[in-house]
Amino acid sequence: MTDSDTKARLLAAYDQQLRTDAETPSALAVKELGPLRLVKxxxxRGFITYQDLAGADEQGIRGLVEAAVSHFEGQPAITKVEWKTRGHDHAPGLHEALIANGFTEDDPESIMIGEARALSTAVALPHGVALREVTDEADVRAMSAMQDEVFGEPVSDEMADALLHRLSLDDGMQLWVAEADDQIVSAGRLEPVPGTAFAGIWGGATRAEWRGKGIYRALTARRAQAALEMEKTLIHSDSTEFSRPILERSGLLKVSTTTPYRWARS
Structure with a gap:
């Protein structure tokens, strides 16, 4: 099978298995609006996703965007919304409609998919660095704060609260960190997707001074091993240009792109 055939097979699995309720396991509420899923x-935080746009033309897509914004504008508790686009979708005029309705475009990320066993090989860690799964509140908050710092965001309780809520659901999500001298230097989470062959690896972040030492690769391998223990055979991730080359070296393939568009209440 050629790389092109493999990418087509993996992308089809992604569209069929992941672009469903499986995409939003921690949603408080989901409303359907035509092909759209409007998530709280x-x-x-609001979130907009879909399996496809049901063949909508430019005018139809503009109407969907306007209706989605109206829905969230009518919910004062929602202060920001992400519309998740995919590069392989047929979506005429979507970019223009989103910009016209107050969304701003983020940088695109690569949709990476591959076999879990390709990532699960042993990776040597630098001396003094160890991996462990974290579940205690203090550890989760320390992990979240480190990720905020690495991503250049203000340290906040928002993500930590969301992760602690997820852990309380006992839905299989795992949080993994790499530590050196009692400091978290890298972190990421594993999210098995019920009813599918997939587990997702998310939130990968490594402090700048610890990059290039194989730590993120080791953390990825350990999460892949955990996925295999859950009988998940495929790994997926939306990757920045920092992590994409590492995942490619581990055997994952870039099958498409995803670009978030963000709306904030004025």
Whole structure:
């Protein structure tokens, strides 16, 4: 099978298995609007996704965007919304409609998919660095704060609260960190997707001074091993340009792109 055939097979699995309720396991509420799924999360976050746009033309897509914004404008508790686009979708005029309705475009990320066993090989860690799964509140808050710092965001309780809520659901999500001298230097989570062959690896972050030492690769391998223990055979991730090359070296393939568009209540 050629790389092109493999990418087509993996992308089809992604569209069929992941672009469903499986995409939003921690949603507080989901409303269907035509092909759209309008999702409410903790912390006043809204999210818009879909399996496809049902063949809508430019005018139809503009109407969907306007209706989605109207829905969230009518919910004062929602302060920000993400519309998740995919590069392989047929979506005429979507970018223009989103910009016209107050969304701003983020940087695109690569949709990476591959076999869990390709990532699960042993990776040597630098001396003094160890991996462990975290579940205690103090550890989760320390992990979340480190990720905020690495991503250049103000340290906040929002993500930590969401992760602690997820852990309380006992839905299989795992949080993993790498530590050196009692400091978290890298972190990421594993999210098995019920009813599918997939587990997602998310939130990968490594402090700048610890990059290039194989720590993120080791953390990825350990999460892949945990996925296999759950009988998940495929790994998926939306990757920045920092993590994409690492995942490619581990055998994952870039099958498409995803670009978030963000709306904030004025």
């Amino acid at each position: 999360f903790l912390g006043g």
